[in-house]
Amino acid sequence: MKNIILFADPGIDDSIAIMYALLSPDIKVLGIVSSYGNVRKEQATDIIAYLLKLAGRTDVPIIGGSNTPSSGKIPTYYPEIHGKDGLGPIRPPDNFSGEFTNFSTLYTIIEENDDVTIVDVGRNTSLASLYVLGEDIAKKVKEFYIMGGAFFVPGNVTPSAEANFYGDPIASELVVKKLDNLYIAPLNVTNKAIITLEQIKTIQEMTDNPLVQIMDDVMTYYINAYKKLVPGINGAPLHDVVTLSLMVNPDMGKTIRREVEVLTSGLGQGTSIADFRVSSKPAEKNINIFLKIDYQMFVEDFIKVMTGKKR
Numbered sequence: 001m002k003n004i005i006l007f008a009d010p011g012i013d014d015s016i017a018i019m020y021a022l023l024s025p026d027i028k029v030l031g032i033v034s035s036y037g038n039v040r041k042e043q044a045t046d047i048i049a050y051l052l053k054l055a056g057r058t059d060v061p062i063i064g065g066s067n068t069p070s071s072g073k074i075p076t077y078y079p080e081i082h083g084k085d086g087l088g089p090i091r092p093p094d095n096f097s098g099e100f101t102n103f104s105t106l107y108t109i110i111e112e113n114d115d116v117t118i119v120d121v122g123r124n125t126s127l128a129s130l131y132v133l134g135e136d137i138a139k140k141v142k143e144f145y146i147m148g149g150a151f152f153v154p155g156n157v158t159p160s161a162e163a164n165f166y167g168d169p170i171a172s173e174l175v176v177k178k179l180d181n182l183y184i185a186p187l188n189v190t191n192k193a194i195i196t197l198e199q200i201k202t203i204q205e206m207t208d209n210p211l212v213q214i215m216d217d218v219m220t221y222y223i224n225a226y227k228k229l230v231p232g233i234n235g236a237p238l239h240d241v242v243t244l245s246l247m248v249n250p251d252m253g254k255t256i257r258r259e260v261e262v263l264t265s266g267l268g269q270g271t272s273i274a275d276f277r278v279s280s281k282p283a284e285k286n287i288n289i290f291l292k293i294d295y296q297m298f299v300e301d302f303i304k305v306m307t308g309k310k311r
Contacts, residue, residue, distance in 0.1 A: 009037025049098025088221030166270030
């Protein structure tokens with residue numbers, strides 16, 4: 001069982017990652033940090049609260065994260081991919097709004113629980129803040145899993161930069177330099193974690209869970225957005241879900257231990273760099289970059305978790 005604090009900025013793939021975390025028998029969600037990213041923080045908070053209500057898990061605290069990147073620049077949002085409200089065509093009911101607790105709740109959760117894993121599938125601003133505001137508390141976290149970066153493949157925001165690292169490269173650079181026991185799931189791996197609408201409908205036929213029953217509308221929107229970006233694709237990659245799946249199923253992926261640098265300015269802003277030459281040395285800290293995944297194992301794990309059959 002993994003005790004996790006999930007940092008997210010829903011967003012469709014973040015939302016499905018939240019569903020996966022709540023439904024997985026191998027994960028105990030201690031809290032969810034809501035931040036800007038794919039949508040404004042207020043919208044992200046409403047989506048998280050809505051998903052927790054559908055799951056019957058309103059006991060999970062929502063923790064208020066960052067509103068803007070470290071640079072103070074106005075964030076760029078992506079309604080063409082995630083929808084105006086962040087969940088495709090679906091929006092929380094009228095007069096429904098989520099409430100979050102103070103950021104300091106993070107410290108209490110980490111202090112009161114053993115072997116906490118932090119998973120960050122959004123911009124890294126809030127995670128960097130955890131370190132800046134409490135370096136000692138960060139050392140009490142067992143491990144960190146983040147979705148971000150791109151190695152050997154183009155970026156999805158610029159020719160070389162992935163969205164999470166591009167959104168706040170200053171925070172991402174701090175995270176890859178300061179944190180230990182860090183596992184990075186980059187685009188070269190997450191791009192392969194494609195789920196089709198047919199697989200979603202198969203999942204829905206196997207369970208009447210209200211959390212799962214909204215997935216077809218959400219994924220239809222998401223897949224249609226991806227078809228415009230990647231002609232010929234038959235589904236959409238669940239970047240954030242595969243990060244959680246790799247955490248639970250370490251045998252599903254292969255990693256290499258290398259130092260990572262994130263460029264913070266200029267044309268290369270958000271670009272992730274590592275030395276993969278044969279002569280290069282492993283990172284001094286335990287920094288691991290996923291290079292491969294077993295796609296079939298991911299699909300099987302996803303279906304079993306979402307249907308409640310993984311017992």
